[in-house]
Amino acid sequence: MSRFRPTGVWGFILRRLLLGIVVLILVSILVFLATQALPGDPARAILGREANPASLAALRRQLHLDQPVFQQYLTWVTGLLHGNLGRSLEAQEPVSTLIGSKLVNSAVLVALAAVLSIPLSIAIGAWSAFKREKAFDQASSNLLLALAALPEFVVALVLVILFATTVFHVLPAISTVPPGSRPWNNWVALILPVLTLMIAVAPYVARIMRASMIEVLESDYVEMARLKGLPERTVLIRHALPNALGPVFQVIALNLAYLAGGIIVVEFVFNYSGIGGAITEAVVNHDLPVIQALAMLIAALYVVLNLLADVATILVTPKLRTRL
Amino acid sequence: MSQLSSDWVADAQIAPPLPAVHGTSLLRRSLKLWRTRIGLALVGFIVLVAIIGPYLAPYGPNTPVGAPNSDPSSKAVLGTDYLGQDVLSRVLYGGRSILVMAVLATALALVAGVAIGLVAAYSRNALDDTLMRGMDVLMALPSILLALVAVAIVGPHAWVIVVAIALTTTPRIARVARGAAQPIVERDFIAASEAMGVPRWRILSGELLPNTLGPLMVEASLRLTYSIALIAALAYLGLSPNPNGANWGTMINQNQLVLAVQPWGAATPIIVIALLTLGTGLIGDGIARTAAGIDRARGEE
Numbered sequence: 001m002s003r004f005r006p007t008g009v010w011g012f013i014l015r016r017l018l019l020g021i022v023v024l025i026l027v028s029i030l031v032f033l034a035t036q037a038l039p040g041d042p043a044r045a046i047l048g049r050e051a052n053p054a055s056l057a058a059l060r061r062q063l064h065l066d067q068p069v070f071q072q073y074l075t076w077v078t079g080l081l082h083g084n085l086g087r088s089l090e091a092q093e094p095v096s097t098l099i100g101s102k103l104v105n106s107a108v109l110v111a112l113a114a115v116l117s118i119p120l121s122i123a124i125g126a127w128s129a130f131k132r133e134k135a136f137d138q139a140s141s142n143l144l145l146a147l148a149a150l151p152e153f154v155v156a157l158v159l160v161i162l163f164a165t166t167v168f169h170v171l172p173a174i175s176t177v178p179p180g181s182r183p184w185n186n187w188v189a190l191i192l193p194v195l196t197l198m199i200a201v202a203p204y205v206a207r208i209m210r211a212s213m214i215e216v217l218e219s220d221y222v223e224m225a226r227l228k229g230l231p232e233r234t235v236l237i238r239h240a241l242p243n244a245l246g247p248v249f250q251v252i253a254l255n256l257a258y259l260a261g262g263i264i265v266v267e268f269v270f271n272y273s274g275i276g277g278a279i280t281e282a283v284v285n286h287d288l289p290v291i292q293a294l295a296m297l298i299a300a301l302y303v304v305l306n307l308l309a310d311v312a313t314i315l316v317t318p319k320l321r322t323r324l
Numbered sequence: 325m326s327q328l329s330s331d332w333v334a335d336a337q338i339a340p341p342l343p344a345v346h347g348t349s350l351l352r353r354s355l356k357l358w359r360t361r362i363g364l365a366l367v368g369f370i371v372l373v374a375i376i377g378p379y380l381a382p383y384g385p386n387t388p389v390g391a392p393n394s395d396p397s398s399k400a401v402l403g404t405d406y407l408g409q410d411v412l413s414r415v416l417y418g419g420r421s422i423l424v425m426a427v428l429a430t431a432l433a434l435v436a437g438v439a440i441g442l443v444a445a446y447s448r449n450a451l452d453d454t455l456m457r458g459m460d461v462l463m464a465l466p467s468i469l470l471a472l473v474a475v476a477i478v479g480p481h482a483w484v485i486v487v488a489i490a491l492t493t494t495p496r497i498a499r500v501a502r503g504a505a506q507p508i509v510e511r512d513f514i515a516a517s518e519a520m521g522v523p524r525w526r527i528l529s530g531e532l533l534p535n536t537l538g539p540l541m542v543e544a545s546l547r548l549t550y551s552i553a554l555i556a557a558l559a560y561l562g563l564s565p566n567p568n569g570a571n572w573g574t575m576i577n578q579n580q581l582v583l584a585v586q587p588w589g590a591a592t593p594i595i596v597i598a599l600l601t602l603g604t605g606l607i608g609d610g611i612a613r614t615a616a617g618i619d620r621a622r623g624e625e
Binding site: 019027030031034145146151154157166257258260261262265269279280284291298299 | 576606
C-alpha cells in the first residue's frame with residue numbers, strides 16, 4: 001500500500017478506510033483462528049470427554065469442522081457479511097435473534113453515557129482552563145485524576161455501596177432488563193450504570209479539553225479579540241471554544257470506542273442485559289459462535305470509532321489538512 | 325479507568341513529548357512532588373500487604389471461622405464472608421496471585437514490546453510498517469475482550485491470563501519504545517556506530533535502549549496498573565485460575581450479593597484495589613508532570 005497514496009482529505013479518508021478494512025480482516029482471522037482452528041477438537045471441548053460419537057459428529061458438522069480450515073473461514077466470513085452470525089450452542093437459536101435486543105440495550109447505555117458526559121466534561125475542561133491554577137481547576141484536576149485511575153468495576157461497586165446497598169438505599173443495585181421490556185421502562189435502574197460509564201469517560205475528555213483550551217487562550221487571536229474589547233464571554237464562547245475542540249473530537253471517539261469494551265464489566269456488575277453481559281455468559285458457557293460474533297461486533301465498532309476519530313481530527317484541524 | 329490514557333497522550337498534538345532523561349533520575353526528580361510520594365507510599369503499602377499478608381493472616385484463606393456473613397467481632401475483625409471465612413485473612417492472602425501474574429505479564433510485554441519497537445524504529449523500512457500495523461491489529465480488540473476470548477478458548481489457567489494480558493500490553497509498549505527511539509535513530513552517534521561496524525544488536529541494546537528508558541518507565545508503571553486491574557476484573561467476572569481461592573476480584577464477586585447484610589466482604593477488596601490504582605495513578609501523574617517541567621525548562625534555556 002506504500003505506493004498507493006491518494007492525496008487530499010478524501011485521499012486520507014480513503015487510505016484510513018482501507019487500513020480499517022485490512023485491520024478488520026486480520027482481526028476476523030485472529031478471532032476465527034483463536035476460536036475454531038485451535039489444536040484439539042472444539043466439538044469435544046464443548047461437549048466434554050463423555051460425549052458420544054454421533055453428537056460429536058453432528059456438532060462438527062454444525063460448526064463446519066469437517067471442511068478444510070480455509071473453507072471454514074470463508075463460510076464463516078460470508079455468513080457474517082450476510083448478517084448470519086451463526087447459531088448459539090447454548091440457546092439453540094440464531095445468534096442474531098439472541099443478541100438483537102441486547103444490542104439495543106447496550107446502545108442505549110453507551111448513548112446516554114456519551115450524551116450526558118461529553119458536554120459536561122467539555123464544560124469542566126474549558127472552565128478549568130479559564131480558571132487555570134485556581135481552586136476550581138485544582139480540585140477538578142485532582143478529582144479527575146483519581147477517577148481516571150480507578151478501574152470501572154471498582155467505580156461501579158463504590159456507587160452501589162454508596163447509593164444502593166449500604167450508605168443510602170435510594171437506587172437499585174441491579175439493572176436487569178426483562179425480555180420484552182425496554183431499558184427506558186425502568187429508567188431509575190439506568191442511573192448507576194450510566195453514571196459509571198460517564199465517570200469512565202469524563203476525565204479523559206475534560207483533561208484534553210483543558211490542555212487544548214489553555215493553548216487556545218494563549219494564542220494571538222484570542223489576545224486580539226480581547227484587545228478589540230469584546231466581552232470575556234464572547235471571547236470564550238465564540239472565539240476560544242470552537243478552536244479548542246479539535247483535539248477533543250479524537251479523544252471523544254477513542255473513548256466511545258473504549259466504552260465498547262468497558263460495557264463488558266459494567267453490564268456484569270449491574271446484571272444488565274446487554275452484549276457485554278452476553279459475552280461474559282458465553283465465555284462461561286463455552287458458546288463459541290456467540291463469542292465469535294460478539295468479539296467481531298465489538299472489534300468492528302472499535303475500528304469504526306477509531307476511524308471516525310482520525311477523520312474528525314483531520315476535518316477540524318486545518319493545520320493538519322494542508323499537510324496531507 | 326480507561327486503557328487510553330497513554331495512547332492518546334502519544335497521539336494528541338498538544339501532549340508534550342517525554343524527554344530522553346535517564347529513567348532513574350526522572351523518578352528521583354519526580355519524588356520532589358507530594359503526589360509521587362503519596363502514590364509510592366500507597367503502592368508500597370498494598371504491595372507489602374500482598375507479599376507478607378499470608379504470614380500475618382490470623383486464619384487460613386479457606387478456614388471456616390463462624391456463621392456466614394457475621395458482623396465484625398473480636399474473633400473476625402472484618403467479619404466473615406458468605407461461607408463463614410474470615411474476611412481479613414482472605415484479603416491478606418488475596419493479593420499475591422494477582423500481583424505475581426500482573427508483574428509477569430508486564431515483564432513479558434516489556435521484553436517483547438521493547439524488542440519490537442526498537443527493531444521497528446531502527447529498520448526504517450517495510451519491516452517498520454509491517455510490525456507497527458501488526459501492533460495496530462492487536463490493539464483493535466479491547467484488552468478485556470482479548471483476554472476473555474483467550475480464557476474462553478484455553479480455560480482460565482494462570483499462564484493463559486498472563487500471556488493474554490501481555491499480548492494486549494505489548495503493542496502499547498512497542499509504540500512508546502518506537503516513538504522514543506525514532507529521534508535517536510537519526511542522531512549522528514548511531515551513524516558513527518554503524519560506520520565503526522558495531523553489530524546491530526549492540527546498537528539496539530547499547531545505544532537505543534538506554535536512551536528510551538525514561539518514557540518506557542512511565543509506560544511500564546501505567547501498564548502494570550492496568551494489568552492489575554484487568555486481572556482483578558477477570559477474577560471478578562468469575563475467570564480466575566482457582567475459583568475458590570482467596571483473590572481480591574473473586575472476593576468481590578462472591579460477596580457482592582450480600583453487600584446489604586455484610587458490606588466488608590466485598591468492600592475491603594474494593595478499597596484495596598482502589599488504593600493501589602490510585603497510588604499508581606498518582607505516581608504516573610507525578611512523573612509526567614516532572615517530565616513536562618523538564619521540557620518547559622529546556623524550552624526556556
